[in-house]
Amino acid sequence: MTVTYDRKTEIAGQLRHVDKWYGQHQVLQDVSLAIGSGEIIALVGRSGSGKSTVLRVLAGLSDDHSGERLVAGAPALAFQEPRLFPWRTVRTNVGYGLTRFRLPRGEVASRADQALADVGLADRADAWPLTLSGGQAQRVSLARALVAEPQLLLLDEPFGALDALTRLSMHGLLLELWHRHGFGVLLVTHDVNEAVALADRVLVLDGGRVVHQTEISDPRRPTGSPSPQTDQHRAELLAQLGVQI
Numbered sequence: 419m420t421v422t423y424d425r426k427t428e429i430a431g432q433l434r435h436v437d438k439w440y441g442q443h444q445v446l447q448d449v450s451l452a453i454g455s456g457e458i459i460a461l462v463g464r465s466g467s468g469k470s471t472v473l474r475v476l477a478g479l480s481d482d483h484s485g486e487r488l489v490a491g492a493p494a495l496a497f498q499e500p501r502l503f504p505w506r507t508v509r510t511n512v513g514y515g516l517t518r519f520r521l522p523r524g525e526v527a528s529r530a531d532q533a534l535a536d537v538g539l540a541d542r543a544d545a546w547p548l549t550l551s552g553g554q555a556q557r558v559s560l561a562r563a564l565v566a567e568p569q570l571l572l573l574d575e576p577f578g579a580l581d582a583l584t585r586l587s588m589h590g591l592l593l594e595l596w597h598r599h600g601f602g603v604l605l606v607t608h609d610v611n612e613a614v615a616l617a618d619r620v621l622v623l624d625g626g627r628v629v630h631q632t633e634i635s636d637p638r639r640p641t642g643s644p645s646p647q648t649d650q651h652r653a654e655l656l657a658q659l660g661v662q663i
């Protein structure tokens with residue numbers, strides 16, 4: 419069952435007791451989670467644990483699960499690879515995020531330009547995707563996700579393919595956009611450091627179940643000022659993932 423809220427609510431997105439099977443293989447088992455309005459939740463887990471499947475269910479891309487899905491408005495999605503249309507300009511790619519609103523073309527272009535300005539790419543609106551760097555393409559993908567002002571942003575390893583410096587600057591950009599717009603975020607990541615640096619809460623998925631939750635005691639502490647709690651959170655999560663340090 420799906421319930422969609424159109425108004426601003428306390429909850430940006432929620433799953434209740436969701437099970438999902440691929441044939442004989444159960445990939446999600448009784449998954450319940452909630453992303454509060456304006457909250458950043460990170461979802462970590464080993465490869466194949468079901469992270470992308472959780473995201474797909476929340477995004478409304480799965481219709482054969484049981485349990486409940488509740489979302490505020492239409493969630494926006496961005497993936498590890500930017501998935502831009504190479505035959506469309508950057509502006510038109512971003513405008514694609516507004517398709518369902520059937521707005522006049524001029525309105526679409528001006529909103530797309532605003533979203534591109536938000537991610538620092540106002541000057542690349544007329545460029546072709548293939549002429550962008552990996553980091554720039556990922557910014558365009560973020561602009562396309564955010565152009566419709568979603569209340570829930572679903573990110574599937576969005577920074578995984580970027581080099582370390584670009585990844586850090588994307589963290590800064592995500593937080594800046596989040597401060598400005600206040601959407602809720604579900605961030606799927608393999609990177610425990612990224613999860614601890616960005617999230618309010620980190621959930622661990624194992625074999626399709628949520629097996630652990632770490633509440634970050636001092637979320638989004640500036641980088642360069644590590645705290646004993648940060649190390650503790652990281653160690654706790656790595657232990658949950660079966661990594662000994």
Ligand SMILES: Nc1ncnc2c1ncn2[C@@H]1O[C@H](COP(=O)(O)OP(=O)(O)OP(=O)(O)O)[C@@H](O)[C@H]1O
Binds near residue numbers: 464469470472
């Ligand atoms: N379309 C599909 N058909 C059949 N099985 C699938 C399909 N998509 C995913 N699965 C299976 O569901 C399980 C969970 O996959 P999922 O992609 O959600 O994992 P993940 O945690 O995102 O992994 P990764 O970290 O590698 O991206 C895996 O066992 C996978 O093989």
Ligand SMILES: [Mg+2]
Binds near residue numbers: 469471574
């Ligand atoms: Mg995945």
